Amino acid sequence: MANIYDVARLAQVSTATVSKVLSNTPYVSAKTKERVLEAVRELHYAPSLAARGLTRTRTYVVGLVIPYDPDFLFNDPYLLEVIRGVENAANDSDYNVLLSMAHKSDQRSAYTRLLRTGYVDGAITVETFEGDQVGYLLDEFGMPRMSIGYRAGQKPVNSVHSDDFRGAFEAIRHLLELGHRQIGIISGPANFMGAMEERLRGIREALGSFGLTFDRTLLSFGDFTVESGYEAARPLLATQPRPTALFVMNDQMAIGAIRRAREFDLTVPADLSVVGFDDVAVTMLYEPLLTTIRQPSVEMGRVATRQLLELINNPGQQFDPIVLPVELIVRGSTGPVAS
């Protein structure tokens, strides 16, 4: 593997000049520059990131921390899209992505890997449940960091999340406009960072705008799995008067709920309308096609990364969470209330 000396020798200049050419520092004549580039090409030279990282402050690597304490998160295609978004944006700026999937039991090691080795310029943490340590540790260390999702603590916090409030609001409004008045809710885990509260807020607001109030007895919880949706739907569908619609906070639980509805001999959407959340591609397999709220997952990864790079270049900034728009996708699982 050629090093900078080989290039310098071949181009008949000093290593300093080579370095300047490669980092686009001014005061190099066009002629010399070309000669150096020629040598670089000939030798297939690329600077060693290790050596570069030693002198510069930059390593050109960002860490992507994904805690996967709850295993089911890993069935969530959403995550893969976030990863892709991060990778994409990093690439565009010649950055590399170091993956760190910390299981709760060894968060310490994730922390070590990212921080203490000086291997990354910054980190993106995917926020899931409360109580994750890595984030705090990174902050304490002063490492530039962006969260994907909601972050505990007072604003401003550097994070990106989708507009859960609006998503829930639109979902409920859609149902209300279809004439539904008894709307059951299946929420995700209560300790899932922030998102659920936001959605509940959205629900209340939408109901309020129709002069209705939120009925707590129509609220039920699941853990994002199909099974939990199936379970959570039972008490709701057994309530009298029976809800004519369900707003379920992820698509998989929505599918579970629909399965339960069948057991109650309810047809979707004729007897029961169902709105999901996420718009994961796999639900396209299911009949009826699910009306849902689409989250811009790839975009979330992208935005978080771009913002992180900005933070790396100008450390110490704090800004308010970036909220990405969601979209109501009306498909076949919702319809007007039966008269």
Place this chain on the structure above:
Amino acid sequence: MANIYDVARLAQVSTATVSKVLSNTPYVSAKTKERVLEAVRELHYAPSLAARGLTRTRTYVVGLVIPYDPDFLFNDPYLLEVIRGVENAANDSDYNVLLSMAHKSDQRSAYTRLLRTGYVDGAITVETFEGDQVGYLLDEFGMPRMSIGYRAGQKPVNSVHSDDFRGAFEAIRHLLELGHRQIGIISGPANFMGAMEERLRGIREALGSFGLTFDRTLLSFGDFTVESGYEAARPLLATQPRPTALFVMNDQMAIGAIRRAREFDLTVPADLSVVGFDDVAVTMLYEPLLTTIRQPSVEMGRVATRQLLELINNPGQQFDPIVLPVELIVRGSTGPVAS
């Protein structure tokens, strides 16, 4: 951030000694060792990987290259599991994972990132369609590499894949044992590296063991998407005599095929048995639950990584592909042939 000098000073030894303690080199007294470790703890010291990478040959980073030319691959939960397996195994050996999702258009850059910067000790490439360049480039460079999937070229090649032959064999045998004799096949793309051929071989073998031969008119192709399964199923179900069973080479297409079957007023499994492939979790949403062949995806990532580390330590080895067992999971989408 503390460096090795800080530690040396605090422990009142030379940096050489600190280094020795940290790499478990002999000839350091227990007392000194303890003193050094104490200092390390106190200062929260961790050696800089960059500096270490400069002197040692090792960077303790492996690259994970995922070409995502076909976008739909990214809806495949399978991939996420592979990633997880890689990350896991790497962690166990104190290795880090650098992600590189090369789009076809910039494979060159993926190559640069991984190779020429000297940033990784080895690479894992996920093989999908033929014609990917990165792999060849890595080999040419002499970089240790493991493939996940089938790799072009003559054996031995360093790769890990699941037992597609056996999987197809078991699927077909299962159907044959249920009495099916007209079995339609929906294959993945023909140019998808190796796997499809292996499965076709398995199909032939299973048929042969029942004294049957493969009927090419019952073969149809899709591209792994639900839609393509839906499309591919039509000609098959229109064939006379109509097949009583379908073996579909991934779960998503299987779902598509089942949807088409409904249009033909066929009930699964009463009128038509369907076997899928992969056993991705999301199919648990569908009724009937899919009989399928489970691939050990996390394990594939793990094995590939462990093998790569072995290859890094003893370069130049070539071994035969590692074949991981698959498993027939019988659920509700298959049943005895209607009499």
Place this chain on the structure above:
DNA sequence: TATAAATAGTTAAGCGTTTTCCTACTGCGT
């Protein structure tokens, strides 16, 4: 024409490790 300013390129120090000699000490057998 003399001088200042801008441009072009070089030298050498330094980044934080590891590792190869070295040196020094200890205890043991003679």
Place this chain on the structure above:
DNA sequence: ACGCAGTAGGAAAACGCTTAACTATTTATA
């Protein structure tokens, strides 16, 4: 008392790059 093997620890070079400081050359300015 001497020499030697074994054990402990240190000094310093090397890894490949960047960059500050410097010199030399050219161009602009008065």
